[in-house]
Structures are given as structure tokens and as C-alpha cells.
Amino acid sequence: MREIVTVQVGSFANFIGSHFWNFQDEMLGLAADPYGDPVFKIQSLNMDVIYRTGETHQGTTSYTPRLLSIDFQGSLGSVSSKGTLYSEGSNEPSEVVTxxxxxxxxxSELQNKNLFLQSLYQEEQDVALTNGNNGEAKDSQHEIQDTDIVRCLDEGVQFWTDFSKVHYHPQSLYEVNGLWMDVKQFDNYGIGRDVFMENLRGEEICDKLRFFVEECDHIQGFQFIVDDSGGFSPLAADFLESVSDEYTNTPVLLYAVRGPSSHMSLSSRKQTVVRDLHDAVSFSRLSSFCKMIVPVGLPSLSRMLCMLRRYTLQVSHSAWSHLVLPQIYLMCLVLWMLMALYKC
Incomplete structure (x- = not known):
């Protein structure tokens, strides 16, 4: 088996990842359906590459994504950081008085499950009752209408877990302590530069990744989905550097993703320069730790690369042959922005 470990870093990356895992879950259901279309029963498609088989404390077999998700504290909504399959333990205070x-x-106030998550829970309970009654299905007393679920998903999604169908292993979910969902200024490279190294966060994240790697027979590689529009970019870069040191010969495929808000027009020239600097530094560091970087939904990055390519063509290859291409891009962009600042 040549397994792949998936890592999602940042809010928008987890929203995209939730859609990805929902699609995989749907594929599993269609493949297991005895009356389903044969097109979904592809023998060469081995889902064990990205999924893992485990067992809960109650002895129930689980099939969960081989995934590490990193996001703000409080970003999981109604889902516990320990997942939904495993015992969360008692919240009662200890009897030992010190x-x-x-x-x-x-x-903090607990988030309530939305109608979509309630319907999934109800469906699981109905299946359990059906199995317990020798296949005789019973109608639920509180059936949730499909129209209400659709309206809930259209208008009421606040967290990426609000529309996630998948069960997660406790080691899969990591909330960065001290970074809350309502932080407005976690939007540039400098702010998130020390997040990975502070408060033993780096060790905790690496331990969670090591859990999935060590249970692999022969890991094929890592696929990272990174929201590189703000402070999660340096966190991902530091994490990738640690991964490259510990798993030297393991390739990394990185998807750089950004939400629609990151493409909004900036109000001042200073903000534009800061954003361009962030893009250059982020791209330079992230690309240096992966075999391939794939921008997803990044028209601003595409414009930046076109501009950098134009400046790079003016540089003599013989004079700069010892430099890595992202470093050339970074130098050209810094020079261009310095000239722009002098013109202000």
C-alpha cells in the first residue's frame, strides 16, 4: 500500500477540503450500493490510499480520512475536536482538590447542530434501529424536510463542519490555541510568522502528523491544501520545513487556495504593496518545500506571476543560474515595489 496523508491549513482550505471529503464519501456510498451504476465500481480505485481503518473504544470499525486539519480555535462549530466517533470523556470536575x-x-456557549447535521444523525439512528429490528424500518417521529435542509445549507453555513458528512479521527482536528475565528487582522505573512513555533504548537502538530505517517505501510506522499492569503501561510511554510526535514524523500503536492474576499480591491497603495509582498514571500517559501504547487482560484497570483516573468526575462541566465526561480521572482517583485514606493 502506498498511502497519502492530506493536510488542510487555514479556514478556506478546510471549506474546500470539506467538499473534497464529502465527494469521496459519496463515491464510497455509490461503490457500495449493490444496485448502483457499475461505473462507480472501479476496481483500480483504492480508497485506502487516503482513508484509514480503525476501531472506536466501543469496538466499532471506523473508516476515516487520513487527514490533519489546522484552523482557528472555535472553527469546528458544533463538532468536537475529538471527532464524533470516539468517546469525549467526562466533563465533570475531578474529585481531587488542590x-x-x-x-x-x-x-463558551456550545454551538447547536444545524438541520443538515441533525438529519445525518437521525439517518444513522434510523439505520441502527432498522438493523436492530431485523430490517424493519420505523418512521422517525421528527422527520426533517429536504427543503429545510437545503435552505439551511444555503443560508446558515458558518463553519466548514456545518456541511461535512464525514466522521473524523481525534488526531485529525487541530485548533490553534489563541487564534479565534473573529480575528480580523490575521491577514499577512508577518503576523503568522511565529505562530508555528510558539507554545509548543509545532510539536503538537507534528505529533498528530506522525500518528498518521507511522501507521502507513509505505507513504507515497503528502497533499497540502493551504489558505495562503494570510497568516496561515507562514504556519504552513514552517510546518512544511519540518516535514521536509523529518521525511526527506517524501514528495509534497501543494494546492494554494484563497477565498473570494482575498481578491477585493485594496483602498490604498500601501495595502497593495503589503499584499504583493505577502504574495511574493508566501509563494517563495511554500514552493521551496514542495514538488509541485497548484494555485486554485488565484487570479491575483496569476497576474503577479505574469509580471514577475516579464522582469525575470530581462535577467541574464548565466549571471543568476545559481538562484532558485522563486528567489528570482521575489527579488524582482521587491525591486518593482521599491520603485513604486519611491514614486509615491
């Missing part, structure tokens, strides 16, 4: 003073507990 402090005799006043104790004040502050807890």
Missing part, C-alpha cells in the same frame, strides 16, 4: 480558594469557570 485549590481551596474561589473557582470561577468561564465556558
Amino acid at each position: 485549590w481551596a480558594g474561589h473557582v470561577s469557570t468561564h465556558a
Whole structure:
């Protein structure tokens, strides 16, 4: 077996990843359907490459993505960071008393499951009841209408887990402590530069990745989906550097993704220059740790590369042959922006 480990870094990357895993889950269902179209029963398609087989504490066999998801704290919505298949343990306080003073507990309000997630839970319960009643199905007392579910998904999605059909392993979900969903200024390379190394976050993330790698027979590679429009870009770059050091000969395929808000027109020339610098530094670092980088939905990056290519063609190949191409791009862009600043 030549397994692949998937890593999703950043909010928009996890939204895209949720669609990806929903599609894989749908393919699994169609392939397992005895009355399904034969086109979905492809013998050469081995889902074990990106999925893993495990067992819950109750002895139930699980089939979950070989995935590590990294996002803001509070980004999982109604889903626990321990997943939905495994016991979450007791939340009751310990009987061991080590402090005799006043104790004040502050807890964030729990998110409620939307209608889509409720319908999935109801469907699983109905299947369990059907199996327990020798195949005799029973109608649910509180059936959720499809129209309500569609309206919920069209108007009420706030978290990427709100439309996720997939069960996740506890090691798959990592929330970066101290980074909350309502942070507005986590939008450039400098802000996220030290996030990976602070508070042992890097060790925790690497331990989670190591869990999936060590259970592989022969890992084929990593596929990264990275939201590189803001502070998650340096976090991903530092993580990739650690991966390249620990798994030297394991290739990395990286998808660089950005949400629609990252393409909005900037109000000042300074903001434009800062954004261009972010794009250049981000592309330079990320591309240096992967075999291939695939921009997804990045018209701004496409324009930047066209501009950089125009400047790069003016550089003598013999004089700069010792430089890596992204480094040339970065140098050209910095020179171009310095000239733009002097004209201001």
C-alpha cells in the first residue's frame, strides 16, 4: 500500500477540503450500493490510499480520512475536536482538590447542530434501529424536510463542519490555541510568522502528523491544501520545513487556495504593496518545500506571476543560474515595489 496523508491549513482550505471529503464519501456510498451504476465500481480505485481503518473504544470499525486539519480555535462549530466517533470523556470536575480558594469557570456557549447535521444523525439512528429490528424500518417521529435542509445549507453555513458528512479521527482536528475565528487582522505573512513555533504548537502538530505517517505501510506522499492569503501561510511554510526535514524523500503536492474576499480591491497603495509582498514571500517559501504547487482560484497570483516573468526575462541566465526561480521572482517583485514606493 502506498498511502497519502492530506493536510488542510487555514479556514478556506478546510471549506474546500470539506467538499473534497464529502465527494469521496459519496463515491464510497455509490461503490457500495449493490444496485448502483457499475461505473462507480472501479476496481483500480483504492480508497485506502487516503482513508484509514480503525476501531472506536466501543469496538466499532471506523473508516476515516487520513487527514490533519489546522484552523482557528472555535472553527469546528458544533463538532468536537475529538471527532464524533470516539468517546469525549467526562466533563465533570475531578474529585481531587488542590485549590481551596474561589473557582470561577468561564465556558463558551456550545454551538447547536444545524438541520443538515441533525438529519445525518437521525439517518444513522434510523439505520441502527432498522438493523436492530431485523430490517424493519420505523418512521422517525421528527422527520426533517429536504427543503429545510437545503435552505439551511444555503443560508446558515458558518463553519466548514456545518456541511461535512464525514466522521473524523481525534488526531485529525487541530485548533490553534489563541487564534479565534473573529480575528480580523490575521491577514499577512508577518503576523503568522511565529505562530508555528510558539507554545509548543509545532510539536503538537507534528505529533498528530506522525500518528498518521507511522501507521502507513509505505507513504507515497503528502497533499497540502493551504489558505495562503494570510497568516496561515507562514504556519504552513514552517510546518512544511519540518516535514521536509523529518521525511526527506517524501514528495509534497501543494494546492494554494484563497477565498473570494482575498481578491477585493485594496483602498490604498500601501495595502497593495503589503499584499504583493505577502504574495511574493508566501509563494517563495511554500514552493521551496514542495514538488509541485497548484494555485486554485488565484487570479491575483496569476497576474503577479505574469509580471514577475516579464522582469525575470530581462535577467541574464548565466549571471543568476545559481538562484532558485522563486528567489528570482521575489527579488524582482521587491525591486518593482521599491520603485513604486519611491514614486509615491
